[in-house]
Amino acid sequence: MANQTVKCSTPTKSTNYSISKVRVIVRVRPFLFHEISGKNDDPKPCISVLDQECESSSEEVAVYLKDKDTSRNECYRLDSFFGQEDNNVSQIFYREVSPLIPGIFRGYNATVFAYGATGSGKTYTMQGTDEDPGLMPLAMSTILTMCQSTGSTAEISYYEVYMDRCYDLLELKGKEIAVLDDKNGQIHLRGLSQVPVKSMSEFYETFSCGIQRRKVAHTGLNDVSSRSHGVLVIAVSTPCGDGSEAVVTGKLNLIDLAGNEDNRRTCNEGIRLLESAKINQSLFALSNVIYALNNNKTRVPYRESKLTRILQDSLGGISRALMVACLNPGEYQESVHTVSLAARSRHVSNFVPSSHKLETPKVRMDMEAKLLAWLDSRGKTKSAQRIGPFNSPFTSKTLGSLSSVKKASVYPSSVKAKGSTKQGASKAKERFAPVPFINLNNNEGLADACLETGEIADKSNIEAIEASADGIVPVSNTFLPDQLCPALFEPVTPQRPCILKSPNKSEMVGPSLDKFHARSSNLKTSLIQEYIGFLNTASKEELLELKGIGLKMAEYILELRETSPLKSLSDLEKIGLSSKQVYNLFSKAARGIFDRLEDSSPSSSDIYKLNQ
Ligand code: ADP
Numbered sequence: 185m186a187n188q189t190v191k192c193s194t195p196t197k198s199t200n201y202s203i204s205k206v207r208v209i210v211r212v213r214p215f216l217f218h219e220i221s222g223k224n225d226d227p228k229p230c231i232s233v234l235d236q237e238c239e240s241s242s243e244e245v246a247v248y249l250k251d252k253d254t255s256r257n258e259c260y261r262l263d264s265f266f267g268q269e270d271n272n273v274s275q276i277f278y279r280e281v282s283p284l285i286p287g288i289f290r291g292y293n294a295t296v297f298a299y300g301a302t303g304s305g306k307t308y309t310m311q312g313t314d315e316d317p318g319l320m321p322l323a324m325s326t327i328l329t330m331c332q333s334t335g336s337t338a339e340i341s342y343y344e345v346y347m348d349r350c351y352d353l354l355e356l357k358g359k360e361i362a363v364l365d366d367k368n369g370q371i372h373l374r375g376l377s378q379v380p381v382k383s384m385s386e387f388y389e390t391f392s393c394g395i396q397r398r399k400v401a402h403t404g405l406n407d408v409s410s411r412s413h414g415v416l417v418i419a420v421s422t423p424c425g426d427g428s429e430a431v432v433t434g435k436l437n438l439i440d441l442a443g444n445e446d447n448r449r450t451c452n453e454g455i456r457l458l459e460s461a462k463i464n465q466s467l468f469a470l471s472n473v474i475y476a477l478n479n480n481k482t483r484v485p486y487r488e489s490k491l492t493r494i495l496q497d498s499l500g501g502i503s504r505a506l507m508v509a510c511l512n513p514g515e516y517q518e519s520v521h522t523v524s525l526a527a528r529s530r531h532v533s534n535f536v537p538s539s540h541k542l543e544t545p546k547v548r549m550d551m552e553a554k555l556l557a558w559l560d561s562r563g564k565t566k567s568a569q570r571i572g573p574f575n576s577p578f579t580s581k582t583l584g585s586l587s588s589v590k591k592a593s594v595y596p597s598s599v600k601a602k603g604s605t606k607q608g609a610s611k612a613k614e615r616f617a618p619v620p621f622i623n624l625n626n627n628e629g630l631a632d633a634c635l636e637t638g639e640i641a642d643k644s645n646i647e648a649i650e651a652s653a654d655g656i657v658p659v660s661n662t663f664l665p666d667q668l669c670p671a672l673f674e675p676v677t678p679q680r681p682c683i684l685k686s687p688n689k690s691e692m693v694g695p696s697l698d699k700f701h702a703r704s705s706n707l708k709t710s711l712i713q714e715y716i717g718f719l720n721t722a723s724k725e726e727l728l729e730l731k732g733i734g735l736k737m738a739e740y741i742l743e744l745r746e747t748s749p750l751k752s753l754s755d756l757e758k759i760g761l762s763s764k765q766v767y768n769l770f771s772k773a774a775r776g777i778f779d780r781l782e783d784s785s786p787s788s789s790d791i792y793k794l795n796q
């Protein structure tokens with residue numbers, strides 16, 4: 185909405201109040217030196233743009249993401265694409281940001297976000313370096329030039345939203361700012377500094393002090409990971425030109441969002457984990473707002489987070505907004521996550537690029553067909569078809585020490601993102617013992633050993649789960665789907681669990697134990713599938729009946745699945761949960777099943793008798 189300090193006699197804005205959509209573009213950063221050297225001298229990016237292959241409108245581009253290690257792929261329609269070769273931020277500026285600036289001089293607001301995972305290049309895109317200035321200095325410079333010809337004045341504010349609180353970064357002590365609604369529903373940041381800027385040297389002087397105050401910390405993925413959303417506001421006051429003192433004010437918000445984080449990779453814990461959960465929640469709230477705006481929903485959920493509440497007057501309505509989705513070329517899963525949240529309604533479903541059609545191994549197709557046929561005969565096809573391959577390993581966080589908070593340098597070029605993915609994963613593996621075997625003489629065993637308090641203990645188990653969910657049976661667990669005990673696919677209403685058929689204890693060593701272990705793994709896979717199927721189809725009331733799901737979460741799930749049905753448990757992280765929280769949620773639901781079965785199930789003494 186346009187802001188008018190003193191009302192202009194001549195209206196300067198259009199009376200056409202159609203809601204503007206949020207433009208979503210992609211920027212893929214180049215591979216960094218340490219990502220190239222050592223393992224692969226010529227790494228291929230997992231993101232590319234397709235020439236008109238799957239798009240309907242020439243205004244859009246089809247962005248194709250492909251995992252080089254598996255045949256997983258996704259395609260999204262987006263507004264524009266800037267690949268590794270378009271390394272210079274100025275291209276994005278001239279094509280995407282500078283068209284927003286004249287409107288600021290006419291009293292309109294606009295917002296530019298850099299969105300993406302930690303280490304994907306958001307700060308680089310917004311702040312830039314001495315050699316390659318980012319969108320913030322480029323916008324400031326253009327605005328200052330235009331101020332000279334229009335007689336306008338510019339002021340900047342710089343604040344951060346950290347853990348849902350707002351802090352002034354141009355104040356010495358980073359004073360907390362109260363966010364207030366006035367009686368017209370307008371948001372005010374009480375006491376936020378506004379510093380007049382007449383030249384780029386003044387801008388740099390003020391802005392670099394603010395950058396130093398921003399909360400950053402070392403994480404497993406970036407030495408100076410931004411833990412807050414940093415918002416630079418350039419407010420421009422332009423004389424109305426009617427000879428009076430009246431001015432019209434428009435503002436440009438340039439936002440370096442905190443990175444959405446996959447805590448399986450960051451090794452976050454303690455405060456870092458809490459920060460991360462808040463970051464992911466607020467990013468999901470932002471994604472909800474963008475989704476509502478781009479899909480002409482009558483209700484736009486601005487009030488779901490502090491950030492969207494503050495930006496209410498600069499997002500939607502007659503304001504214009506641009507989302508720059510920043511991607512790391514070597515991270516498929518992370519990129520899919522970023523793009524799917526930035527462009528939720530623009531997924532190209534059923535997209536099979538011709539060059540990749542033959543990549544699915546025949547054996548896998550056979551297994552899938554068999555599994556589907558079998559499930560069909562069990563009346564399960566519907567839910568089985570909904571469930572795609574499991575997207576990512578569901579590893580637990582590691583127990584690294586609490587990271588210390590570091591000061592940011594003015595420009596990110598002086599620091600290197602840390603390539604600790606592999607390290608983190610191997611550390612995690614070292615720290616956890618394999619899944620304990622289940623004690624059949626104890627009727628709590630199955631639930632507890634499979635669903636240990638939010639942690640999956642061993643990666644081999646995870647691989648088994650993923651493989652069997654994909655229809656591929658792991659080598660050590662060579663069951664064909666039609667050899668599986670039907671009860672493994674009926675976890676909710678077992679007449680008598682398969683495990684009770686084990687003839688005696690002596691058979692629980694060696695191959696039988698392997699078999700049992702494999703079946704437990706299949707049971708868990710099946711349970712996860714049922715759970716995801718349920719989350720994708722249940723009504724709000726039904727969701728609320730599930731242990732661990734409250735009203736807000738039920739609403740988030742409904743919203744999320746509307747555009748991207750859940751394929752794996754890790755998709756629940758899109759609503760701001762950590763991987764541990766997701767797993768705890770599933771564990772609670774799974775335990776609930778066993779609780780309900782308690783009355784009808786055989787007691788531990790019955791089980792003991794059966795094993796005699
Ligand atoms: P984020 O803010 O998303 O966490 P950064 O902007 O800090 O990520 O970028 C991570 C690392 O990648 C930094 O070392 C940065 O210098 C480098 N980087 C990002 N984008 C580019 C680019 N376009 N060209 C060269 N290096 C880049």
Ligand code: MG
Nearest residue numbers: 306307409410
């Ligand atoms: Mg950053």
